[in-house]
Amino acid sequence: MPFKPGESGNPGGRPKKGTAFAERIREAITDDEWNAIIAKAKDQALDGDRNARDFLLDRTEGKPNQKIEIEERDPSEVRELG
8 A cells, every 4th residue: 555645654663772782781780790800801811811911901902903005006917807
């Protein structure tokens, strides 16, 4: 059945999304639990766990930038695939 001019095909609008997963995690974990998680990661990093060290560094210092070099090519060297 076609819609009449000026009449919405979805009068209720787009369905609302559920609560974001990250937001649900934030709500579920208390400050004391976060402190325990951080302390555990710190202890693991100090014991030589590289993943724990990287986890802490990434969240405090940010991930390091990766340098990408792009070399220009002569268009006559480029082959078309197909």
